Amino acid sequence: MNYRKFGNTGEKISALGFGCMRFPEYEKDGKMYVDQDKVDEMVAEAYRQGVNYFDTAPKYCNCNSEEAVGRAVKGFRDKVLLSTKIPLDVCKKPGDYRRALEHSLDKLGTDHLDFYHFWGINRKEFDQTIMAQDLLADAAKAKEEGLIRHISFSFHDEPLAIKYIIDESKKRGIPMESMLVQYNLLDRTNEEMLHYAASNGVGTVAMGPVGGGRLAAPTELYAKLTGKKSIATYELAFKFVLGNPDLNCALSGMQTLDMVKQNAKLASDSTGFSKEEWQQLGEAMEQLKKFSELYCTGCKYCQPCPAGIExxxxxxxxxxxxxxxxxxxxxxxxxxxxxxxxxxxxxxxxxxxxxxxxxxxxxxxxxxxxxxxxxx
Ligand code: SF4
Ligand code: SF4
Incomplete structure (x- = not known):
């Protein structure tokens, strides 16, 4: 397994992270359950292969993921980094942050979280909930007490809001230490902000690294443009994400033992993309787009449209x-x-x-x- 320095957190993070949102489940009497035996097997295999970052959230897998991960890592809890999230809609009054945190600790069966994310935030929520309720102070207090080790956020908004969140939390004196954002070969909108985060010592994790495994087109073009032999699509997508020097960890929502093995192998590969290959592939994708009859660069100069058309x-x-x-x-x-x-x-x-x-x-x-x- 390859490991990377995780921003300024002082942690070494595995290049592959385990996203615990797609665990195998089954239904019984109209209720959904996680298949704990399978999860135990997958998580143990990931750990054996060197994965040390496990990311869950209260609502994943019909609200059963936290408990399932907690059980699965029991034998090696102190050797791995556990991450979960707080949905901002639970923060309505003082004390709610703490209650949500304690609930997650309880579900995970641990006395501390390594990373606690403000979940899926945008700039408005950052201002109107996190800053307005001073939730960063709650997070800092929990950190002081050893309940959480690092303060993080996951993100769904315009890329520039990332800069805003990083800058404003720093000004408040309680900086964000890591972030989780969407990033893959097909969706590179956050690339510039990954660089900004990395330059500011914020650890970076990508969700959806292989675009849900749907990537199909670019392999041949890559071979043509780089003069190298074509490689499997999945591998290409993974290597592209991991080839970005600003990215610390690719989080994959693994569903089967085979996926764990396949991804762990890719993340342990010593023949990752060089900077040059990484750039070539990015350019190849742009070329592909350019051949399109409708070449929109996504620059957004046409926005805002007064009719609200995106x-x-x-x-x-x-x-x-x-x-x-x-x-x-x-x-x-x-x-x-x-x-x-x-x-x-x-x-x-x-x-x-x-x-x-x-x-x-x-x-x-x-x-x-x-x-x-x-x-x-
Ligand atoms: S202005 Fe709008 S439509 Fe034109 S390239 Fe930029 S994003 Fe695309
Ligand atoms: S309202 Fe119609 S013409 Fe005006 S910016 Fe929007 S899409 Fe373009």
Whole structure:
């Protein structure tokens, strides 16, 4: 297993982390249970292979994940780093942070957490809940008492909000020590912020490192552009994430013993990508996108659209569909966007703002029409 310095936390983290959100489950009398025997086997194998970072959350696996991980690591608890999260919606009044923390400690059967994340936050929640309720002070107190060792956050927002959260917590005198963000070969939007975090001593963990295993297209192109032999898609995706020098750990939501073995092997490989290969692959992906008939760089100069249409998001779905060949996934993204009340071309006010600002000179309205027709 390869290990990396985990920001300024003083920890050495394994290149592969175990995301405990997809444990095997079964149903009995209308209730879901985690298959503890299988989890024990997978977790023990991961530990044997050198994985030392296990990440769970109160709501994973029908709220059973924390307890299952706690049981599975019992024999080697002090040799691994346990991470869980606090959902901000439980923080309504003073004392709620502490109650949630104690609940997680209890479920995990441990007297301390190594990493405690503010879960899936965005800039607004950071301001209106964490800062407004001074939850960082609660976290610092828990740290002083030895209940948590490091303060962390996981993130779902515009990349620049990462900088804001890191800077503001530092100004408050209680800096974030690690972060967990989405990052893979298909979704590199957080790449710049990974660099910012790493430069500021914040440990970095990527979720979804292989894009859910859906990557299909780039292997041949990679071979063509680099002159190297084509390697398996899954391996390529993994190596790309781990090849980023700003990333400390790739967190994989492993479901089977085979997955544990396969991922551990990749994360132990001494022939990881060189910086040059990593850059080549990134460029290859960009090239692939450029060949697309609709080349949106995701720069967001067309935003904000007064009608609320998330143009780059919709065009990105098209890239998944048309360039990477991930048709079902793209369709699902579109359906979720609509389900969440996302605005569409039918809401367009025809102000022309987007087209005036698009550096690619895309005929945005016409393209939206076309893309949406494809998904409807
Ligand atoms: S023209 Fe339509 S899509 Fe473009 S910015 Fe205006 S409202 Fe939004
Ligand atoms: S301005 Fe053009 S290239 Fe940039 S995100 Fe919008 S549509 Fe894409």
């Amino acid at each position: 143009i780059p998001k919709i065009f990105n779905m098209f890239t998944y569909y048309n360039v990477y060949g991930l048709k079902d996934h793209a369709k699902k993204m579109y359906d979720n966007y609509v389900k969440d009340g996302g605005k569409l071309i039918e809401d367009c006010k025809n102000c022309g703002f987007c087209e005036r600002h698009c550096p690619q000179h895309l005929q945005i309205r016409k393209e939206l029409e076309r893309v949406e027709k494809l998904f409807r």
